Amino acid sequence: MGILQEEITRRSVIAGAGGLVLSFSLNRAFAQEPLPAMPPAPPETLPGSLDDERFLDSWIRIDPDNSVTVFTGKAELGQGIRTALLQVAAEELEVDPAEIRLITADTGRTPNEGFTAGSQSMQNSGTAIRNAAAQVRALLLAEAARRFGMAATELRAENKAVLAKDGRRATYGELVSGQMLHVEAQPQSALKPPGTFRVIGKTLPRVDIPGKVTGQPAYVHDLRLEGMLHARVVRPPSPAARLTEVDASAAEALPGVVAVVRDGDFLAVVASKEFQAVNAMRALAANARWQEGETLPDQTDLAAELQRLESEVGTVAEAGMLSSDGKIFEATFSRPYQIHGSIGPSCAVAQMKADGTLDVWSHTQGVFPDRAAIAEMLAMPEDKVHVIHMEGSGCYGHNGADDAAADAALIASKLPGKPIRVQWMREQEHSWEPYGPAMLMKISAALDDQGRIASWAYDLWSNTHSTRPGGAGALLAARHKAEAFQPKPAKLNISPSGNGDRNADPLYVIPNKRVLWHFLADMPLRVSALRALGAYANVFAIESTIDELALIAEADPVEFRLRHMEDPRARAVIELAAQRFGWDNAQMPRNRGRGFGFARYKNLAAYLAVAMEVDVEPETGRVHVIRAVSAIDSGEIVNPDGIRNQTEGGILQSISWTLYEAVAFDRTRITSTDWSSYPILRFASVPQSVEVHIVERPGEPFLGTGEAAQGPAAAAVANAIRDATGKRLYDLPFTRDRIRNAVGRA
Amino acid sequence: MVSLTVNGSPHQIDADPATPLLYVLREELALNGAKYGCGLGQCGSCTVVVDGEAVLSCMVPIMLLEGREITTIEGLGTIDEPGPLQQAFIELQAAQCGYCIPGMMMSAHALLRRNARPSEEEIREALTTNLCRCGTHMRILAAIRRAGELMQAASLPAADQGRAG
Structure with missing residues (x-):
């Protein structure tokens, strides 16, 4: 029996009108005796990303219908993180992985865990979810102990319910009420010992593979919104090229073309159908004049x-x-x-809605930093921009994802109401990804x-x-638009993990x-x-x-x-x-x-x-x-x-x-x-x-x-x-x- | 109007006859399997099967496809009743990001239709156009070998596997 369970039986449980307010400290369990009253100390370091998002219900939600939802700020990049995080949560919550709904990186719903990068998702998010799940389990056991009038040690959690030895049973949904999970996590958790694992350490088939091999919608590329238009960007022919002149008439005359968008050196076309957008992009590129410069080093x-x-x-x-x-x-x-060389060129969908908020669906590795950069580019408040991660083709680092999101956002800002889907062409991904x-x-x-x-x-x-956003200047669209943003100057920084x-x-x-x-x-x-x-x-x-x-x-x-x-x-x-x-x-x-x-x-x-x-x-x-x-x-x-x-x-x-x-x-x-x-x-x-x-x-x-x-x-x-x-x-x-x-x- | 038969079903397509099949599959028919990868016939992620042959759908205009049998990954089975190729890729966990995988499977489908027991060399040859960036190659090869076994175990001619073919 873990330390937390033992401690919970001794802690104070205050039943409030709106639910339960819980207050306890695990340090006491280690000290073996109550500590004297002390002034508030600075917050203790919590495991993994819990240190940044400290409330348990930022990570785990249990609803009255006994549904379990887990939230992560990390994104599935094809590395299988979704499956591994489900395993960790399922283990500590004593729930079947298939019974958990996992919500990944979404600025409106999930914790902010920065970028999904550096092989750190298990350390950061896996550790946070594991500890949060163990602490939620302990709270559920404590609540059941209170209701049943018995020690938590007499109870066990199993299959989304707490069971007593005398046969009494309460589901998680029945046990949770009000703000019960809206409590700060503790530094220590009663994690399950490895010898008792049902799910961790076992091969669980990837949850995303059946859909991907049968043609289910799986990627942002597959997102089809009502009234969605297709855009293509005409990128400059070289990194330093400036647009001097463009005749849009030929492109505008093509079937299906809805708009030609120009903002400084940013040039794009919007059409009803995707291949119409591709044709119009080619017509527009053929009629654009650029001033180029020799800015690249001598490769020889x-x-x-x-x-x-x-x-x-x-x-x-x-x-x-x-x-x-x-x-x-x-x-x-x-x-x-x-190059990163993603097999699927970068893609995004964006929609400027009537209430002035902007939705962006992107395979970015960092929904929160991308939101900040897009908001800066469009001079919008951050809370009016909502970035939702959807899978893309494998990225292996910072590819064109953030830039495609910015492209879609910039075009959508000029065509309010319409969902705008941008997909890069192969030559754009090769030439313009960092x-x-x-x-x-x-x-x-x-x-x-x-x-x-x-x-x-x-x-x-x-x-x-790393030149990830980091500000609008990290985004190609923001660099190319008339009111151009500059990339932040790079700084030498020596750190333990290195660059x-x-x-x-x-x-x-x-x-x-x-x-x-x-x-x-x-x-x-x-x-x-x-x-x-x-x-x-x-x-x-x-x-x-x-x-x-x-x-x-x-x-x-x-x-x-x-x-x-x-x-x-x-x-x-x-x-x-x-x-x-x-x-x-x-x-x-x-x-x-x-x-x-x-x-x-x-x-x-x-x-x-x-x-x-x-x-x-x-x-x-x-x-x-x-x-x-x-x-x-x-x-x-x-x-x-x-x-x-x-x-x-x-x-x-x-x-x-x-x-x-x-x-x-x-x-x-x-x-x-x-x-x-x-x-x-x-x-x-x-x-x-x-x-x-x-x-x-x-x-x-x-x-x-x-x-x-x-x-x-x-x-x-x-x-x-x-x-x-x-x-x-x-x-x-x-x-x-x-x-x-x-x-x-x- | 162009008449296309996709996964055994006839469709009347209202699009420019010069439109590559890929765009019609994805946009008009809302099929997700075939993917845009390069539009140049270099990567294979758009591969579908036409009259038994692997075809790069980003390169073929729909006007050339009237009266021909087009099969996509959606024609090989469903998430609830996956076909043998799909079963094999799930069993061997032969995907990372998965973006290239339907194209791989359609190249394999064309191969296994004509040769249910391909050699290692023949499998690699059949996938010569298909690029994978995640490095899932070993599993893709294993899954195709496994699919051949599953098809034989079902003691059916490979050509009858899947709904259309």
């Missing part, structure tokens, strides 16, 4: 351009004294601009005569990896090190958060270097990692991945190699190690990953298949980034505008197998899963190519040309 010398853009330097980590004694390895690694920033990483490492890393100097050059410097500090034990972020304030290409932020390239560079140092030390790469690793959970995933892969030193066939990669995401979240086997064709430069074997520890497991699915996906996406992907541009325009000018992984190149082995950590905090594989997978590919060919590749992606050049150089 990106390393020099990134260093030229440096504006300040931040120290990420520093220990001991750098030294150049011993054997030295020095290298420069790079990563290009890369990219994962290009990066440069320079390493100088020294190995002592014991074969240990003695010194480590690491310098990275990068923009910020461009995420995972720049190696987790390995290295006595002397210095890690610097050479920060680039100017952003010649628009950039923002792409899955894992800087961790992808930093882990690639660090883990490539670790393998080179292992070679110098004449050590096995896995043994060399373990030699420098003290964290037992890190050691456990490294050992598990190596064991399940069958890691050894046996000779491989010609042009075949094995490679290893490891990181603890953000140095404070999930641990992930992966081993890969690759084939390299020297003649064609083609790299084929044959198999990948990974091990992950993301804390307590809620849905094991959800963890496997996300990790498999992360590995395959990282293989795609690593082998194929770079945004191409000239000095004026983005030239990667579709899937032929920006190729990604296709089925012909998918591995034969991808394994995910999960370390069970019952009772440990949730660590998140979604982004853990990105860096280690890139490193494993790089190290396996090195093993297969004897050539180290420093510049992402490892295209066929680069492989041929490297292998051919001999």
Whole structure:
């Protein structure tokens, strides 16, 4: 029996006219005796996002008809969060997951949990809902105890009811009244012990998949409102282009066209039918004149351009004294601009209603920040803007979602009453989404005569990896309209979880090190958060270097990692991945190699190690990953298949980034505008197998899963190519040309 | 007016005959399965089956489709009575965001109609146009193999699976 239940039997329960007002403190339970009266203390820290939304009924509602509703400020992005949150709530509420209605990110209904990003939904929202559910269960037990005149310890919660040993029973709906759940949460909850779990830790099939495979409406793209019109935006041909002249007459004369909207450099067309809008967009684009400028860096010398853009330097980590004694390895690694590349281009629906309020349906990762930005753009009070999350195509970070929402909102503000649906074209998504920033990483490492890393100097050059709203200036429509908003200046910020410097500090034990972020304030290409932020390239560079140092030390790469690793959970995933892969030193066939990669995401979240086997064709430069074997520890497991699915996906996406992907541009325009000018992984190149082995950590905090594989997978590919060919590749992606050049150089 | 037969039902469509099928499926017939992905025939998320062949509906104007049998994901079963392909994708949890999945399934449907026991190579070949960005590839491949098994276990010719085909 948990602490909370015991305490509840001793606390005061005051029955008020409108319901129950409850007042209790769990600290007393720990102190074993009542505390003396004290002046009001500052609010205590509450678990997860409860700290920001402190009332239980912000998270959980129970109605008289015994229906249970759970609220989260997080959004389903295809990562399966909806299912995992249902599991957590169902476990602690003692309810079947199918009996719970889950409301996700909606500025009118749910808690404000900022962005659904950073693999933090389970830590933030999962922890909040779990604790809130446990506390609601305790309140229900207490209320039943009061009514039945027996101790709460004599009762149990089951299937939306409280049952007494004598057979009496009251449903949750019968027990809840008035403001009973409108109480602040407590810092401690009587969480169910892992051994009693019915739902947590078990694979619950994703609740959204049956609808998605049978054609049910599932995405904002599928939203059809009465009288809805279709809009398309005519985006400038290049990032800095200004609209000098447009003749709308040809577009306006086309069938179905309702309006042409121009506001400064923002140009759009609205039509009755969607394909009419597409045709009108093309006619309008053909009759628009733009003034363009050469504002983009020289792609053929990106390393020099990134260093030229440096504006300040931040120290990420520093220990001991750098030294150049011993054997030295020095290298420069790079990563290009890369796209999120959602398969479904961004989409939104907006409607300006007669009462002056604006509804916006969007696949944004942050309904509340997006609302603030849209309100600022339209000079509306925030409370007149209502942003409702609906699923989109997977986003993997900050894609065009917020911009499409702003497009729809701006057009809707000019055509009051009509629901306006905007969908971006493929070339718009490729050209205008904010990219994962290009990066440069320079390493100088020294190995002592014991074969240990003695010194480590690491310098990275990068923009910020987040330009999310943050204000109207983050939105393309707001930047393009006549009364233009400017993006906020980017600021260097060194934080524990990192940004461009995420995972720049190696987790390995290295006595002397210095890690610097050479920060680039100017952003010649628009950039923002792409899955894992800087961790992808930093882990690639660090883990490539670790393998080179292992070679110098004449050590096995896995043994060399373990030699420098003290964290037992890190050691456990490294050992598990190596064991399940069958890691050894046996000779491989010609042009075949094995490679290893490891990181603890953000140095404070999930641990992930992966081993890969690759084939390299020297003649064609083609790299084929044959198999990948990974091990992950993301804390307590809620849905094991959800963890496997996300990790498999992360590995395959990282293989795609690593082998194929770079945004191409000239000095004026983005030239990667579709899937032929920006190729990604296709089925012909998918591995034969991808394994995910999960370390069970019952009772440990949730660590998140979604982004853990990105860096280690890139490193494993790089190290396996090195093993297969004897050539180290420093510049992402490892295209066929680069492989041929490297292998051919001999 | 253009006459189209979709999932076994006839429809009279009042739209420009040059309109790509995708827009008609989504807008006139309110079918959600086929998705706009690129409009260029590069990603496969709009894939449907026409007279047994996988077709990119973003590329084909409706005027070319009169008198032909069009099948979409909605023709393979319902959420209450999913067809074998749908069952297999649910069983294998073969989706992350799911946006590309109906297109994958329609490419697979065309393959399994003509070959209920495709090799791994044949499955990959059939999906060559279909892009997935979430990295669900391994599960998609497994689900298609499983669908083939389910169809055989039902001891029916694959061509008879689903309502139309």
